[in-house]
Amino acid sequence: MDYTPGPPPDLPALKWGRDNESVAAEELKKEVEVNHSDVGIKEVGILMYPVRPFMAATPDKCASCSCCCLRLVEIKYPYSLRNLKVAEAMKIDRKFYLDKDDQLKENSLYYFQVQFQLMCANDPTTSVIFLFLSHLSHRLCKFIARWSQIK
Numbered sequence: 450m451d452y453t454p455g456p457p458p459d460l461p462a463l464k465w466g467r468d469n470e471s472v473a474a475e476e477l478k479k480e481v482e483v484n485h486s487d488v489g490i491k492e493v494g495i496l497m498y499p500v501r502p503f504m505a506a507t508p509d510k511c512a513s514c515s516c517c518c519l520r521l522v523e524i525k526y527p528y529s530l531r532n533l534k535v536a537e538a539m540k541i542d543r544k545f546y547l548d549k550d551d552q553l554k555e556n557s558l559y560y561f562q563v564q565f566q567l568m569c570a571n572d573p574t575t576s577v578i579f580l581f582l583s584h585l586s587h588r589l590c591k592f593i594a595r596w597s598q599i600k
Contacts, residue, residue, distance in 0.1 A: 462528035473524045474510050477578065485514035493521065496569035506562075506569040512578060521570060521577045523563050 456463060478490045493511045498504040510522035525546070530538045539545050546557035553560050563577040 465528040465531060466526070469526050470509060470524050473526060474522070477510075477512065477522065481512060481514065485516055487513075487515035489513045490522065496566065498569045499571055504565075504569070506566040508566045508577070519570075521563070521566050523559070523566065523577055525559060 458464075474490045478488055482488045490510050490512050493508045496506045496508065498506075508521040509524045512520040512522050530542065530545075533541065535547065535551075539547065539549065544557075546554055546559045548554050553563070566577060
């Protein structure tokens with residue numbers, strides 16, 4: 450068997466992600482606490498897709514409060530865009546995953562990632578909060594038709 454190890458753990462982009470994910474989660478908690486009570490942000494672990502248990506997703510975090518349903522949290526803050534604001538990233542990177550209305554582009558790989566997380570959560574009331582570090586974006590709460598073909 451040909452085993453190829455993953456990238457080294459000290460790779461700058463990986464270290465950047467590890468160092469900034471908790472910062473983004475704290476920023477999210479502060480923002481959500483403005484309009485919600487008993488806010489909690491915690492680790493999720495793995496979500497198995499019940500119909501196909503060999504398929505699973507691993508959202509970054511889970512957000513909860515006493516007044517709303519569960520929210521999966523996906524944090525994105527690419528190392529390559531680390532010195533840019535969202536508006537600047539949109540201008541410079543034509544493949545940037547948010548559009549001008551802060552919606553996650555449907556042709557983005559991240560769109561399919563969070564849709565798959567929703568599918569694995571197997572709960573129609575669950576949605577995803579998508580973060581570009583401290584920039585809160587659109588809450589996705591719909592399944593795309595393609596996932597129904599997997600069942």
